[in-house]
Amino acid sequence: MDSAEHVIIGAGLAGAATACRLTEAGADSVLVVEQEDAPGIHSSGRNAAMIRQLVSDPEIAALGREGAAFVRRIPxxxxxxxxxxxxxxxxxxxxPAAESLRRDLAEARRAGLEAEWRAAEQCLAQVPVLEGAEFEGGVWCPTDGVVDVAALLQGYLREARKRGARLLTRCAVEGFDVRNRRVEGVRTSQGLIRCKTAINAAGAWAGEVARRAGAADLPLAPYRRHIFVSGPLDWVRRDWPFVWDVAHEVYFRPEPPGLLLSPCDEAIVPPGMPAEDSAAVELLGQKLERHLPRLADITISRSWAGLRTLASDHKFVxxxxxxVExxxxxxxLGGHGVTTSAAVGSLAARLLLGRRVEKNPFDPARYGS
Ligand SMILES: Cc1cc2nc3c(=O)[nH]c(=O)nc-3n(C[C@H](O)[C@H](O)[C@H](O)COP(=O)(O)OP(=O)(O)OC[C@H]3O[C@@H](n4cnc5c(N)ncnc54)[C@H](O)[C@@H]3O)c2cc1C
Structure with a gap:
């Protein structure tokens, strides 16, 4: 029988960052278990890789700034x-979307984010393909960008392993040993693992994993979203920022030699590898034609779908x-798990080690017990 003080369920960004920050803070008995053959197969390997710090929720925004700072200055x-x-x-x-952006901008600047409002002409000068697009201006945030997510995930795991953590792949958590409402072990496809804490970083399966432990039944749901990559486009500049039209919910960014785009579609689906739905490419076509007409004729060369798991109030849990103790x-982590991962891992580590946490707006206690 195996044992570890902390067993982390899931080797996506949430689990990997928690392992990294937890070992960095001094824990040496950490085991990450992942049901798949390799880490990062699900949401953490199927996203748009954008580091976006300006969001409306001030508490998620704070984690975003901390996470972005980590990515900009990897230890x-x-x-x-x-x-x-x-x-x-x-x-x-x-x-109304512009008004809401201006409010978010004011709040973000008060919190120290470097960002400014840019008139439509300035945006157009920066990204000429916005010609004919429907917008009145936008927020420019120079410290955002695109990260190599696979390298970030592997980095978290490698650093955690250097400090003694272990990773078991093809190890699915099937149940828990809970005595007197306290976790004592995790039952997996590779046998029982004794532990003091079990960390639910199971992404779209988080609700299912919690039910197996008899933990709180929280209102979480996985939302499918599609991503499309164009064929080569010789007019795309690799140094363009990512552009997110928040009024019409569609985004694009350079993915050399073409563009990566999403129509920001949302459909609740069960946990798993989501099947693609042809309605998403139609939605993208409609949004480009109406709101980003210079992109209307691009051809799509590949696509995939991934899951963003959201709590009913859209706050992290x-x-x-x-x-269950x-x-x-x-x-x-919804659509912010790449940006915030380092900060999420750090908060989880502080909670696990009983360190002081001033205020935790993400506490599941907000849903009652
Ligand atoms: C289309 C799309 C675009 C996105 N774009 C961005 C973006 O640009 N920027 C950004 O910040 N965020 C983005 N996100 C969000 C981001 O990808 C997620 O928030 C993040 O990846 C969630 O990580 P996670 O570790 O919680 O989940 P996952 O990566 O899904 O990891 C959970 C892991 O748990 C494992 N697991 C589940 N059940 C068990 C079990 N019983 N036993 C063992 N292992 C188990 C799974 O196999 C999985 O590997 C996007 C998401 C999508 C879908």
Whole structure:
């Protein structure tokens, strides 16, 4: 029988960052278990890789700034570099979306984010393909960009292993040993693992994993979203920022030699590898034609779908379960898990080690017990 003080369920960004920050903070008995053959197969390997710091929720925004700062200055003792293209971002607005962006901008600047409002002509000069697009201006955030997500995930895991953590792949958590409402072990496809804490970083499966432990039944749901990559486009500049039209919910960014795009579609689906739906490419076509007409004729060369798991209030769920002692949630990172991962891991590590946490807006206790 195996044992570890902390068993982390899931080797996506949530689990990997938690292992990294936990070992960095001094824990030496950490085991990450992953049901797949390799880490990062699900949401953490199927996203758009954008580091976006301007969001409406001020508490998620704070984690975003902390996570972005980590990505911009990867610790010097990491063995491998993590590529970060600091091209910035342009978040475009129109009408109420522009007003909401201006409010978010004011709040972000008060919190220290370097960002400014840019008139439509300035945006157009920066990204000429916005000609004919429907927007009145946008927020320019120069410290946003695109990160090599695979390298970031591997970096978290490598650093955790250097400090003694272990990773078991093809190891699915099937149940828990819970005595007197306290976790004592995790039952897996590779046998029982004794532990003091079980960390639920199971992404789209977080609700299912919690049910197996008898933990709180929280309102979480996986939302499918599609990503499309164009064929080669010789007019795309690699140094363009990512452009997110928040009024019409569609985004694009350079993916040399073409573009990566998403129509920001949302459909609740079960956990798993989501099947693609042809309605998404139609939605993309409609949005480009109406709102980004210069992109309307591009051809798509590949596509995939991934899951963003959201709590009903769209806040992350990071904190101790109120029903089962020793069961920590690190879940529901929605569409922000790349940007915030280092900060999420750090918060989880502080909770696990009983360190002081001033205020935790992500505590599952907000849903009652
Ligand atoms: C299309 C799309 C675009 C996105 N773009 C961005 C972006 O640009 N920027 C950004 O910040 N965020 C983005 N995101 C969000 C980001 O990808 C997620 O928030 C993040 O990857 C969630 O990480 P996770 O570790 O919680 O989940 P996952 O990566 O899904 O990891 C969970 C892991 O748990 C494992 N697991 C589950 N159940 C068990 C079990 N019983 N036993 C063992 N292992 C188990 C799974 O196999 C999986 O590997 C995007 C998401 C999508 C879908």
């Amino acid at each position: 010097p003792d990491w063995d491998e570099p993590v590529q970060f293209d600091a091209n910035g971002s342009l978040l475009l607005g129109l009408g 990071i904190g101790w379960d109120r029903v 020793g069961f920590l949630w690190v879940a529901a």
